[in-house]
Amino acid sequence: MKLKLMSIPVVLYPYVFIPVFIAALFVGKYTIEFMEFANVETLLAEKIGVGAIVVSIIVYNILTFIWAIALTACMISGKFTLDDIAKANMMVKFLHIPAYLFNFALGLIGSILGVFGIGFILWAVLADMITIALSGIVSFGFAVRAIKEKELPTVEGIILAIGSFIYCVDIVLAVTYKNKILQRSNPMNKQPAVGHM
Secondary structure, three states, X not given: OHHHHHOHHHHHHHHHHHHHHHHHHHHHHHXXXXXXXXXXXXXXXXXXXXXXXXXXXXXXXHHHHHHHHHHHHHHHHOOOOHHHHHHHHHHHHXXXXXXXXXXXXXXXXXXHHHHXXXXXXXXXXXXXXXXXXXXXXXXXXXXXXHHHOOOOOHHHXXXXXXXXXXXXXXXXXXXXXXXXXXXXXXXXXXXXXXXXX
């Protein structure tokens, strides 16, 4: 449970971008309408406000990456069980699916708008790339820990680590390896010793 709570900043990452995007649409529309009537001081204040938003987004990205790396280090160091790591990894991947769908729809709208939709497409691609990188970092911790505990062969661990940075493949791998780890750790699945009746 503690690991799932610690994963919340990574889970929430793409969902922070959605209201920021909507706010950016309104600010952009307001700025275009307002520029006709604004004086130099007002325009300067507007630019400072937009600059503060951009700096905030950059700082948020950096802090989230630092958090994901720290979380991965905790996973590798043995602070959590491999079962908990497998479950948290799958939770992160599954909870990102609605954000990916939103960004896909945004990119689709952008492609329909043609030249005017380039901003939509760039925003969607950037948000998706950063999201898959963050969840991939978490999955990397899962892969390293599984190899370290000899629960996965090295080749499978490498496939898990690399595949976790690829769209759709990451979901399949998260489910597959979570099930594999949980089956191996379940005492009901262990074979009885031969010769004991």
